[in-house]
Amino acid sequence: MRLFPALILLFTVPAWAGFTVCNKADVNAKVAFGFFNGKSWESRGWWTIAPQKCETIVTGRLKARYYYLYGTDRATGTWNGGTYFCTASQPDFSIAGRGNCAARGFDRQGFFAVDTGNSPNWTQSLSD
Numbered sequence: 001m002r003l004f005p006a007l008i009l010l011f012t013v014p015a016w017a018g019f020t021v022c023n024k025a026d027v028n029a030k031v032a033f034g035f036f037n038g039k040s041w042e043s044r045g046w047w048t049i050a051p052q053k054c055e056t057i058v059t060g061r062l063k064a065r066y067y068y069l070y071g072t073d074r075a076t077g078t079w080n081g082g083t084y085f086c087t088a089s090q091p092d093f094s095i096a097g098r099g100n101c102a103a104r105g106f107d108r109q110g111f112f113a114v115d116t117g118n119s120p121n122w123t124q125s126l127s128d
Contacts, residue, residue, distance in 0.1 A: 017121040019058035019067060023049040024127035027073045031126075033057050034068035034085040034098070034111045041098040043085035043111075045070075054123070061120045068111035071126050079126050081112025 023029045032045030035058075049055045058067075070087065071079035086095045086106035101108040116122040 017059075017061040018056050019062060019116075019121070020054050020056045020123045021047070021049060021069065021071075022054040022123060022125045023051055024125050025073060026051050026128065027075060029071045029073050029079075029126055031055075031057070032070045032085070032087050032109065032111070034070070034083070036064055036066075038063070040096055041085070042094065042096055043068075043087060043098070044094045045087055046091055046093070049126075062116055062118075062122060065116055065118045067114045067116065067122070069114060069124060069126075070109045070111040079112060080110045083111045083113055084108055085111050 019033070021031050028051065029049045030045070031047045031049060032043055034041065034043040047055050047057055068083050068085060069079065070085070085098050086101035086104065087093065087109045088095065088106050095106060114122065114124050
């Protein structure tokens with residue numbers, strides 16, 4: 001009878017959720033993340049992900065179906081796409097809005113879309 005309350009606690013703990021990026025390449029990857037926060041577009045960066053390692057970029061349950069990533073290994077290439085967000089050169093940035101990047105003193109990069117299918121969590125891999 002004493003085990004019953006403990007079993008209920010195990011089943012009421014929320015499941016882990018979030019957005020994780022795994023670097024399957026042989027060099028460090030720098031990653032920026034774009035998303036719609038419910039009111040406006042936003043971009044954040046940079047996460048440095050070591051080769052063959054993963055980094056959780058968003059913790060908690062995902063709220064949107066689409067998220068956007070841009071990555072670079074600073075040596076041989078990028079992981080990019082056709083949805084543009086603003087980025088900055090400093091190690092940590094958070095930028096509201098996607099437009100007029102240069103006029104606001106930011107760089108502009110093409111991010112690729114990640115369709116999570118409305119999953120509460122997602123893992124995206126970057127590879128050579």
